[in-house]
Amino acid sequence: MANKSVWSDNRFWQRSAAWVTGFAAILLIWLTFDTSGQISMGSDADLKNGVTKRVPGPTVINYKITYEMDTKRGHEVPVIGAKEKFFGRDDYSEKEAGDLLHLGKLGSQAKNCMDCHTLLGNGAYYAPDLTKAWLDPAWESTGSMQAMTGKNTKEEAMAEFLQFPSKYPTHARMMPNLGITAAEAKGLVAFLKHMSSIDTNGFPRNFGKIQGALNGK
C-alpha cells in the first residue's frame, strides 16, 4: 500500500544533507570575510584621526584607555583618550609598538597564559580573566597590586609582578615563576594594554565597578 514517498527516500535525504551543509558553510565563509575586515588591526593613522576600530593598532599603547557605558549600544566600550606615557614614553612608532605587541603575543603563547587565565574569556578558569586586566583598579596608583610592588606606574608594577610573581603572592593560589625576562614582561604588558582596547561588545560587564553599580541592591 505504501507508495514510494520522497520522504522515505535515502537519496532525498542525502541531497538535503549536502545542500544544508553547503549552504551553512557558504554563509559561514561569507560572514568570515565580513568579520575579518571588521577585526583587522587598525593603523597609527586611524588612531590619530579618531577612526574607531574594533581592534586598534599597536600604537594604542601611546594613549589612555578607559571602559565606559555607551547608552546607544547598551553596554560598555573601550574609549581611547588623550596621550598617556607607557614606560616613560608616549611616542612609540608603529614599528616599535608593533614589535612590542609581537613580543607580548608570542610571550602569551610561549608561557601558556591561556592554561590558567582566560583571554577574551577563553582559556582556563584557574586565574583571573585578563581581557581588561590593564584597566583593573588593583593596578591603579591607589590599587593594592601597585602598592605591593612598590612601583610608581601601572606598567612597571605589572612588569615587576610578571617577572617575580612568587615574590608578590596575593592568594594561596599563586602564579608560578615562568622565567619571564624584563623585555618579555614589557611586551606582555603592551599586549595586555592592547587587548583592553579591543571592542568586546561589553564583555566583561561592569568591569571594575566594585559591588555592581547597577545591581547592588
Place this chain on the structure above:
Amino acid sequence: MASNHLKWESKQLATWYFTFAAIIFGAQLLFGLIAAIQYVMPGFLFEIVDFSIARILHINALVVWMVFAMIGSVYWLLPDETGIETVGIKIGKLLFWVFAAAIVVVVLVYLLVQVGPADETTIWFITEGREYIEAPRWADIGIVVVVLGFIGNLYATGMKGKPTGIVTVLMADMLAFAGIYLAGMFFTDNISVDQFWWWWVIHLWVEATWEVFVGAIAAYGLITMIGAHRKVVEMWLWIEVAMLFGSGILGMGHHYFWIGTPEYWWEIGALFSALEPLPLVAMFIHVLYDWGKQQGAAHQRGEEGSVITNKPAFTWFILQAFGNFLGAGVWGFFHTLPQVNLYTHGTQFTSAHGHLAFFGAYATILIGMMYVAIQGSNGIKVLKHTKSSIAAAWMIAGGVMGMTVALTIAGYVDVIVTRAQMGATWAGYFDGHSGMWMLQGMDWRLIMGVVTFLGFLFLIKDFLSTGKNAVHIR
C-alpha cells in the same frame, strides 16, 4: 588483546589504536586529578607541575585519545562496511607508530620543558600555547601528514569496496575534520583574529564534525549490535547530518559574542545554537526507536530475551545518547544565549559543560567501540556484562556527572559573585573563588574525580579480562 579471531588486518590495526587510546585516556584522568587537587590545595606540585601544565596534558590527552579511538573505530568498521580489506594497511600500521611516537615526544616536552622564551622557536618546538591545540608546530605538520595518510586509506577503501551510507558520511566528515585543523596552524599578533580561527578548529570539531562522526558510529553500532535495518538507520544518519551541520556550522556564532567580532554574531549565535540541541534529541530518539522496534519484532517472532549482542558496548552507546543530550544539550543550552553568556562566559560553568559534553558525547561511544573490538577480537557471539564492566559504567558515568554538578554549583557562585556583582576584576575573581560554595564545589569535584578514576581502573581490568570470561556466548 587476542587477535587470532581477526581475519582482517584493518581490525588488527584498530585494536592497536584502541589500546594506545586507552592508555592516553588514563593519562588524561591522572593529570585531571592533579589539576583538581591544585584547586583544593594550591601548593600541590607548585613550580614542578603547575596547573597550566597539568591542564595542558589533561585536555591534550583528551583530544589525542579521542582522535586515536576515532581512527581505530574507522579501521574497525571499514571491512564490515565495504566488504574488503583496507587499502594501504601497511602504510596505516607505519603511520600508527609515527603518530604514537610523536605524541610521546610532545608529552615529554610539555612535561619537562614546559615553557620557552617568547620567540618562534618555542612555537615550533615547545608549545603554541593555544588551548586544546598547544601542540608545537612540528607536531601540527606531523599530525596533518599522518591524518592525510589515514584519510587516503579511507578514501581508497571506500571507493574500491562498497561505499555504504555510513562510509560515505565518514569519508566526507573525516576530510572536513582534517581540513579544519589547518585553520589553527598560524601565528598572528591580533588576538581577535587568533581566536576567530582557533574556534574554527575547536568548534567545527566538537560541535560539527565529531558529532557527525558519532552519528555514523552509532548507526554502525545499531546495525551490528541490535540488527537494526540499514535503510532506516542510514536515512536517520542523513537527517542527522543535515541537522548537525545545519545548526552546528553557524552555531559557531556563540563563540563570537565577545572576542572583538561584530554584534551580528549575537543573533546568529543565539538562533543556531538554540537549534543545536535538536539533532541531539533526534539522535537520542533514534536509538530508542530502533531498539524498541527491533525488540518488538523479536518478541513477535516469539524470541525470548534481548536482541542486544554486546551488552557493555550497548550500555555505553545508551550512555552516549543520554550524555550527549545532557552535556551538550542541557548544559550547553543554559548558557548559550548572549544575554546570559555575557555573565557565564569563561566561568566554572564552561568547565561543567565541557566535562559532561566531552564525556557524554565522545568518551562514552568510543569506550563502546572498544568493547565492540574486544567482542570481535575474541570471537564472541554475545558479549555480556561482568561485575567490572557494570562497576566501570556506574563509576565513570556517576563520577563525571558528580563533577559536573559540583562544577555547576561552583559556576553559579562564579557567575553571581565574580561576574554580576564584582565585574570580573582580579579582586572579584578571588572573591568568587574563596566563597564557601565554590570551595566545597571544588572539594566535591575532586572526590568525584577520584570516583571516575577508580571506575577507569575497573574498565581497564574488564578490558584485559572479559575476553576470557566464560559468561559470554561464543
Place this chain on the structure above:
Amino acid sequence: MVEVLAVQPEIALNDFLPIFVSSALVIVFGGFYVGIYTAVKVGMLKKWAMPLAYLFWLLTAYCLYVMGSLMHVGDTTAKALVVAMIGYLLLPHAVYYMQHQVHEQNEH
C-alpha cells in the same frame, strides 16, 4: 559603520537562578515530550501515556516563556521562540510518519 541597535539589558541578580533552571528544563521537558511520544508509538509504553507527552510539551513552552521574559529578549527573538515551540510540537509527528513509511516499505 552600521548603526548598532542591539541593546544588552542588565539581568537582575535574583533572576540568574530561575533563568538557569528554566532553560535547563526547556531541554529536559522537551526531551521527555519526544521521548514519551516515540516510546508510545513503538509500543514501549502504553497508549494512556500519550497525554503525558503533550503535558511535557506545555511545560517546555512555559519554561521557555519564563526564560525569555527574565532574559528580556527582544520582540524578534520572542516571535522566533513562539515559532520554535510550534515547530517542536509538530516535529516528532513528522519524523515518526517518515520512519513508519520506511519500515512499511522495507519489511512488508
